[in-house]
Amino acid sequence: MWRRLFRKPSDADLAEELEAHLAIETKQWMDRGLPREQAELQARRLFGSRALTLEATREVRGIAAFGRFSQDLRYAARVLRRSPAFTAAAVLSLALGIGVSTAIFSIADTIFLRPQPYRDAAQLTWVAIRFPDNNAEFLPSPDYVAWRHDNQAFEQLAATGFNGTMVLGGPSPAEVRGARVSANFLDAFAITPAAGRSFNTQEELPNGPKAVLLTDHVWRDRFQSRRDILGSSIPLDGQPYTVIGILPPSFAFPLDTRIDLLTTLPVSPTANHRDRSMFTWSVFGRLKPGVTMVEARADLDRLFANTVADFPQLFHADNHPVLESLRDHRAGRIRIAMFLLMGAAAFLLAIACANVANLLLARWSARGRELAVRAAIGAGRGRLARQLFTEIALLIAAGTLVALLLMAVALRAFVHFAAAALPRLSEVTTDFRVFGIALLVSLVTALLFGGLPALRAGRVDPQSVLRRGAAPVGHRFLRHTLVTVEVALSVILLSGAALLFQTLWHLQNDHLGFQPEHLLTVTIPLRGPDRQPAARNALIVSTLAELRRIPGTEAGALTECTPMSGGSMSITFSRSDRPLPEPFHRGDSISLCGVGPDYFLAAGSRTVQGRFFTDEDFHHLDTLAVINEAAARAYFPGESALGKEILGGRAAAFRTVVGVIADSKNQGLNRPAAPQAFIDNPVLGGAGDLLFLVRGAAPEGAVARVLRAAHPHLFSKVETLDQAIGQMTATPRFNTVLLSAFAGIAFLMAMVGVYGVLAFSVTQRRAEIGIRMALGVSPRAVLALVMREGALLVAAGALAGIAGALILTRSLATLLYGVEATDPRTYAAVVAMLVFAALTASFLPARKAAVVDPVVTLRHE
Amino acid sequence: MPDRIDLMQGTLDLLILQVLQWGPEHGHGIGQAIRRRSQEVLQVEHGSLYPALHRLEQKGWVASDWKMSEANRRARYYKLTPKGKRQLLQEQSRWRQLVRAVARTMKPVKE
Numbered sequence: 004m005w006r007r008l009f010r011k012p013s014d015a016d017l018a019e020e021l022e023a024h025l026a027i028e029t030k031q032w033m034d035r036g037l038p039r040e041q042a043e044l045q046a047r048r049l050f051g052s053r054a055l056t057l058e059a060t061r062e063v064r065g066i067a068a069f070g071r072f073s074q075d076l077r078y079a080a081r082v083l084r085r086s087p088a089f090t091a092a093a094v095l096s097l098a099l100g101i102g103v104s105t106a107i108f109s110i111a112d113t114i115f116l117r118p119q120p121y122r123d124a125a126q127l128t129w130v131a132i133r134f135p136d137n138n139a140e141f142l143p144s145p146d147y148v149a150w151r152h153d154n155q156a157f158e159q160l161a162a163t164g165f166n167g168t169m170v171l172g173g174p175s176p177a178e179v180r181g182a183r184v185s186a187n188f189l190d191a192f193a194i195t196p197a198a199g200r201s202f203n204t205q206e207e208l209p210n211g212p213k214a215v216l217l218t219d220h221v222w223r224d225r226f227q228s229r230r231d232i233l234g235s236s237i238p239l240d241g242q243p244y245t246v247i248g249i250l251p252p253s254f255a256f257p258l259d260t261r262i263d264l265l266t267t268l269p270v271s272p273t274a275n276h277r278d279r280s281m282f283t284w285s286v287f288g289r290l291k292p293g294v295t296m297v298e299a300r301a302d303l304d305r306l307f308a309n310t311v312a313d314f315p316q317l318f319h320a321d322n323h324p325v326l327e328s329l330r331d332h333r334a335g336r337i338r339i340a341m342f343l344l345m346g347a348a349a350f351l352l353a354i355a356c357a358n359v360a361n362l363l364l365a366r367w368s369a370r371g372r373e374l375a376v377r378a379a380i381g382a383g384r385g386r387l388a389r390q391l392f393t394e395i396a397l398l399i400a401a402g403t404l405v406a407l408l409l410m411a412v413a414l415r416a417f418v419h420f421a422a423a424a425l426p427r428l429s430e431v432t433t434d435f436r437v438f439g440i441a442l443l444v445s446l447v448t449a450l451l452f453g454g455l456p457a458l459r460a461g462r463v464d465p466q467s468v469l470r471r472g473a474a475p476v477g478h479r480f481l482r483h484t485l486v487t488v489e490v491a492l493s494v495i496l497l498s499g500a501a502l503l504f505q506t507l508w509h510l511q512n513d514h515l516g517f518q519p520e521h522l523l524t525v526t527i528p529l530r531g532p533d534r535q536p537a538a539r540n541a542l543i544v545s546t547l548a549e550l551r552r553i554p555g556t557e558a559g560a561l562t563e564c565t566p567m568s569g570g571s572m573s574i575t576f577s578r579s580d581r582p583l584p585e586p587f588h589r590g591d592s593i594s595l596c597g598v599g600p601d602y603f604l605a606a607g608s609r610t611v612q613g614r615f616f617t618d619e620d621f622h623h624l625d626t627l628a629v630i631n632e633a634a635a636r637a638y639f640p641g642e643s644a645l646g647k648e649i650l651g652g653r654a655a656a657f658r659t660v661v662g663v664i665a666d667s668k669n670q671g672l673n674r675p676a677a678p679q680a681f682i683d684n685p686v687l688g689g690a691g692d693l694l695f696l697v698r699g700a701a702p703e704g705a706v707a708r709v710l711r712a713a714h715p716h717l718f719s720k721v722e723t724l725d726q727a728i729g730q731m732t733a734t735p736r737f738n739t740v741l742l743s744a745f746a747g748i749a750f751l752m753a754m755v756g757v758y759g760v761l762a763f764s765v766t767q768r769r770a771e772i773g774i775r776m777a778l779g780v781s782p783r784a785v786l787a788l789v790m791r792e793g794a795l796l797v798a799a800g801a802l803a804g805i806a807g808a809l810i811l812t813r814s815l816a817t818l819l820y821g822v823e824a825t826d827p828r829t830y831a832a833v834v835a836m837l838v839f840a841a842l843t844a845s846f847l848p849a850r851k852a853a854v855v856d857p858v859v860t861l862r863h864e
Numbered sequence: 865m866p867d868r869i870d871l872m873q874g875t876l877d878l879l880i881l882q883v884l885q886w887g888p889e890h891g892h893g894i895g896q897a898i899r900r901r902s903q904e905v906l907q908v909e910h911g912s913l914y915p916a917l918h919r920l921e922q923k924g925w926v927a928s929d930w931k932m933s934e935a936n937r938r939a940r941y942y943k944l945t946p947k948g949k950r951q952l953l954q955e956q957s958r959w960r961q962l963v964r965a966v967a968r969t970m971k972p973v974k975e
Binding site: 016017019020021022023024026027028029030050051052055056059060062063 | 890891892893909910911912914915918919922933934935936937938939940
């Protein structure tokens with residue numbers, strides 16, 4: 004039936020047709036009187052080559068298309084197996100190019116382009132006031148309350164703040180990450196709880212009922228998916244909270260931090276700029292249907308004008324309202340790093356393609372003779388081209404297969420390493436559209452550089468090739484250009500990687516201003532009755548005693564800051580011998596950190612001038628100050644700070660400076676130290692959580708066990724400063740590792756390119772070199788001849804690469820620390836490395852040329 | 865036997881269609897018919913005839929069927945399709961034009 008429909012005769016059909024032809028011819032001869040045997044012979048003779056007819060007819064019908072294809076495939080596989088170096092290089096280049104670029108673009112696609120997990124996500128926006136001084140965007144609580152009330156553009160304005168740890172009480176207290184949100188938060192994001200209800204407006208009032216929404220994973224892990232948890236009360240930070248609902252499993256917090264539960268912010272309807280305490284919140288808005296971003300921005304400008312008019316002291320001229328789509332906001336924090344990676348991936352793909360093109364060009368050139376021979380013994384032009392294309396197809400297929408493997412590995416590794424640095428990574432999957440594009444790019448490259456010569460090879464006149472004996476097509480210029488481009492691109496990648504590498508080095512090895520080894524922080528959140536002064540003091544005394552009892556402890560101190568943080572508050576600098584600053588004056592800020600006895604000993608600080616606090620100083624709390632060098636530079640230029648009275652005035656008494664210590668990285672690793680003053684009062688900022696700094700030999704686990712045994716009802720978190728540093732360098736380390744990997748691969752491919760071109764050039768110039776040597780040119784000179792060719796390629800590529808790098812690495816500036824984007828030493832190092840590798844890559848073919856035996860080469864021709 | 869002439873490209877198709885005008889015929893018969901009607905001048909190579917037949921079938925100008933032949937066994941018989949008939953008419957007129965044009969060109973020019 005099938006055959007009838009499509010009338011596709013099989014081989015057997017065709018054979019039978021020709022058999023019938025012969026039978027009729029035989030019969031005709033027999034009719035003329037020939038005996039059967041002779042008649043058959045005659046018929047065969049007259050028919051000519053049956054095989055040829057069969058083949059020619061098959062060709063027409065494409066009957067044997069598959070058979071021929073498999074034959075070509077087998078042949079191609081054999082040819083490729085015969086030159087494993089070429090095959091490996093081409094397949095690996097393709098795989099790296101396609102695999103890595105697809106992985107990176109898949110991630111970028113997920114982060115930038117995929118729909119967000121919220122209904123009508125296009126309506127969601129980030130709303131804030133930008134404070135360039137602090138490099139921060141937020142909305143002060145009074146403005147949130149006013150804007151929520153007065154705006155015309157938003158259906159909802161939802162706030163969140165205080166994302167931090169809370170202690171979930173019970174038989175085994177645990178730390179959970181809670182986010183505080185305004186009551187309308189779930190409405191703004193159009194999220195319905197999987198069970199229970201959302202917050203009501205009563206619950207966001209400062210003294211309203213305490214309610215909590217559990218995320219799905221906490222409900223499952225900590226409450227064993229118990230339904231009866233709804234409506235019951237759980238102890239959070241020592242206070243009872245009513246569980247009012249459970250969030251759906253799909254819930255994603257828009258700030259891309261992992262959170263365990265939601266509770267409410269204290270949103271006071273009467274919040275005012277003149278309040279003593281103000282909060283800074285992150286605010287998200289859902290635009291009313293039909294309201295454009297432009298209209299919403301105008302609305303915000305109006306609201307901001309009212310805010311400034313209400314309390315001008317708080318704002319500077321450079322403060323301005325910010326409105327951006329939620330997508331832009333979420334992508335924004337990692338945009339530069341992501342663009343960097345996307346650029347690197349695109350470069351890698353380009354280099355891979357150039358490499359494949361080069362390999363193919365060289366290969367076809369070298370095979371000119373083989374192709375000519377095959378044409379001479381009767382291979383049709385079409386057949387020849389088909390075979391070459393089959394080879395390309397096979398290469399691409401193999402490359403694609405390896406690419407798929409590589410991609411899976413790359414994505415998994417990426418998610419593993421980048422979980423901290425990139426948001427929404429859990430949503431990443433391979434993007435097969437991107438895969439298709441990368442595949443297409445390499446396919447086009449392979450067809451262009453492999454296919455055109457293949458077609459030309461089909462047209463080659465076998466005679467001329469065989470007579471000359473040389474390869475018919477050189478593509479010398481094209482191949483040199485390709486290698487130059489490869490070298491240039493890899494110089495760009497190498498420079499970028501080198502700059503990031505130095506940044507990482509600076510981050511990890513710059514003088515921290517303290518000794519991070521054997522330094523632990525112990526945090527004990529105090530809740531409920533433990534906050535009462537008497538209980539608190541008792542706890543401080545006993546904890547310090549326990550910490551100091553642990554074998555190996557050198558010093559332990561109660562403090563409000565660590566060497567890597569600023570302190571409990573930041574105030575405006577003042578001194579007794581100068582006029583007091585205006586109230587709400589901004590600028591001239593200094594961080595205050597209240598410290599207990601032994602803090603400087605525990606931190607391993609270094610005095611520059613004066614002294615640390617002594618135990619006697621703590622008999623009169625809050626009278627002295629030790630400042631850091633940054634503060635001394637900023638506020639006592641050209642004079643000694645010792646003995647000066649600072650940081651007092653209307654509310655507090657002045658403190659006398661007794662010492663200046665070396666700066667520590669109190670704003671994080673990638674920022675210079677900020678002015679800071681240490682005050683001899685560990686409870687300066689009020690009765691908050693307890694923080695101890697401990698220098699000692701005991702591992703953090705042992706310390707935690709001791710504390711747990713002494714205070715079973717308390718949760719305490721023990722961390723090493725090294726861990727904190729590790730977390731701070733996670734993102735730069737990740738960028739560096741990735742870009743270095745890219746640069747390394749690109750570099751290798753470029754060197755393979757240089758080697759390939761030179762090796763090929765030597766093969767082609769064998770005769771010329773043979774003649775030169777026969778005429779008396781020394782092997783040394785031949786070596787130099789080939790090396791010169793390589794040096795030229797690399798020099799051109801390196802120059803172009805450095806020019807490109809100088810332009811492109813400028814966009815890296817924000818990721819760099821401790822090194823300039825134009826750092827000449829970096830570029831010199833990159834070029835030196837490249838030149839060394841290139842000379843090695845050219846030396847091998849050059850030596851091959853130098854040991855050419857003139858007699859052999861000349862006879863070979 | 866007179867000198868044989870190689871067929872011009874495309875002419876074979878025309879001849880095959882022409883032969884099939886008179887009714888279905890198998891490959892052998894078509895070859896023989898061309899030879900006879902050209903009085904043994906045109907010799908069709910089998911290596912060209914069969915590919916041509918299959919090509920014409922693919923174009924839909926001829927159709928084929930297995931029938932018993934005079935040799936007492938199955939043979940593939942080709943016949944003209946309506947599309948083939950239209951093609952034949954076109955080819956014929958084109959051929960006549962070509963012949964006239966060539967003839968005019970070949971006529972000795974009077975001085």
